Amino acid sequence: MPHISYQNREIAFKLVYYGPGMSGKTTNLIQIHKSLPKDLRGEMLNLDTEEERTLFFDFFPLELGNVEGYAVRFNMYTVPGQVYYEASRRLILQGADGVVFVADSQPQRFDENLESFHSMSENLRDFGIDFERYPLALQYNKRDCVDPIPIGSLEKELGLNGVPVVEAVANQGTGVMETIRNLSRDVVQRFQL
Amino acid sequence: MAETGYESDDPRVILETLVDRSGAITTLLITKEGTTVAEAGQTDYLNTTAMAALVAGMFSATREVARMVGERQFSILLQQGESRHIHISLIGDSEMMVVVFEDYQRIGRVRHEARRAGEGLAKAQADRNDNQQVAQDLSVPEFKEYALNLIDRIFADR
Ligand SMILES: Nc1nc2c(ncn2[C@@H]2O[C@H](COP(=O)(O)OP(=O)(O)O)[C@@H](O)[C@H]2O)c(=O)[nH]1
Ligand SMILES: [Mg+2]
Numbered sequence: 001m002p003h004i005s006y007q008n009r010e011i012a013f014k015l016v017y018y019g020p021g022m023s024g025k026t027t028n029l030i031q032i033h034k035s036l037p038k039d040l041r042g043e044m045l046n047l048d049t050e051e052e053r054t055l056f057f058d059f060f061p062l063e064l065g066n067v068e069g070y071a072v073r074f075n076m077y078t079v080p081g082q083v084y085y086e087a088s089r090r091l092i093l094q095g096a097d098g099v100v101f102v103a104d105s106q107p108q109r110f111d112e113n114l115e116s117f118h119s120m121s122e123n124l125r126d127f128g129i130d131f132e133r134y135p136l137a138l139q140y141n142k143r144d145c146v147d148p149i150p151i152g153s154l155e156k157e158l159g160l161n162g163v164p165v166v167e168a169v170a171n172q173g174t175g176v177m178e179t180i181r182n183l184s185r186d187v188v189q190r191f192q193l
Numbered sequence: 194m195a196e197t198g199y200e201s202d203d204p205r206v207i208l209e210t211l212v213d214r215s216g217a218i219t220t221l222l223i224t225k226e227g228t229t230v231a232e233a234g235q236t237d238y239l240n241t242t243a244m245a246a247l248v249a250g251m252f253s254a255t256r257e258v259a260r261m262v263g264e265r266q267f268s269i270l271l272q273q274g275e276s277r278h279i280h281i282s283l284i285g286d287s288e289m290m291v292v293v294f295e296d297y298q299r300i301g302r303v304r305h306e307a308r309r310a311g312e313g314l315a316k317a318q319a320d321r322n323d324n325q326q327v328a329q330d331l332s333v334p335e336f337k338e339y340a341l342n343l344i345d346r347i348f349a350d351r
Contacts, residue, residue, distance in 0.1 A: 006327050007203065008231070014226050035351050036347065042243070043242075043243060045243050059227075059243070059246045064340065067336055067339040067343070073228075075226070077246075087257045088253075091254065173351070177348045177349065177350050181344060184344045185345075189341070191333065191336070192333060
């Protein structure tokens with residue numbers, strides 16, 4: 001459920017980038033932030049840096065625009081990848097209206113992708129979310145690496161059907177917009193009052 | 194219940210009363226997902242959107258800490274600085290009230306007013322049914338159509 005305020009005439013969705021450490025979640029967010037017109041984007045908080053290990057996430061608010069007198073906002077978050085941040089990943093995921101799973105296409109990272117995906121789906125289930133009907137977009141990032149894992153291999157292993165998949169090289173901007181477009185369309189399409 | 198002066202269904206009015214009575218600099222009401230519901234007092238020095246996201250994260254982390262010591266949650270967080278301090282309290286199950294104040298001598302007053310404002314806010318929250326009210330003036334199919342258009346435009350490949 002997005003956060004809906006009648007008083008402020010505002011509908012705010014929460015979108016979260018999830019995935020193993022170093023798969024390119026922050027890079028996705030930075031690329032989106034960079035490509036948006038200045039009046040639509042709030043300042044980006046990057047808290048997942050070397051110096052700020054104690055903090056938990058990257059975040060920026062995106063003003064989608066006015067729809068029928070309501071300001072529509074997407075609050076965009078990434079989770080930290082490190083294993084010891086499991087608690088904060090859970091917390092960021094809470095209340096999310098949709099998730100982009102950023103997978104790392106490097107073959108040696110295959111199992112980390114699976115592991116991270118399982119922790120995500122377990123957390124969502126704990127929140128009472130029917131995972132089969134939840135907005136999810138899958139991104140195979142780092143397609144520029146040597147011998148990338150085949151598209152379809154993660155879905156097969158995870159038993160996923162009908163999830164929109166995008167190939168990306170996030171640090172070059174490739175596939176980044178298509179991914180967020182897929183997810184946000186899905187989120188809006190499932191919106192109800 | 195005796196009148197406390199915090200009877201209002203508008204959270205902003207309650208926050209403004211709180212600023213007046215406690216001498217706080219800023220008050221914010223935020224959701225546990227990290228969005229701002231209402232604000233009062235000075236806000237120009239503060240990125241309230243970022244503040245809301247961070248406080249929500251902080252509160253969540255504290256809840257995990259509470260669980261570790263066998264508490265469901267800590268209902269109040271107090272952060273004491275050199276010249277500015279923050280009092281955060283849980284409102285109902287889903288919102289938090291942040292009070293920024295300067296004079297630490299006034300902590301007693303801040304606590305007292307925050308508690309009463311919190312009661313007013315919790316009641317306002319319980320009485321509010323945003324979805325129903327919004328449903329009255331928003332057509333969902335049209336909303337979706339507009340929103341999808343915006344998405345395609347804003348997230349176009351560049
Ligand atoms: N070669 C390559 N590097 C990438 C790609 N996407 C991100 N990176 C790099 O991978 C590293 C980790 O990215 P980051 O976004 O911080 O990962 P996060 O831990 O998921 O947030 C950074 O050095 C990025 O520049 C990609 O598609 N290809
Ligand atoms: Mg990151």
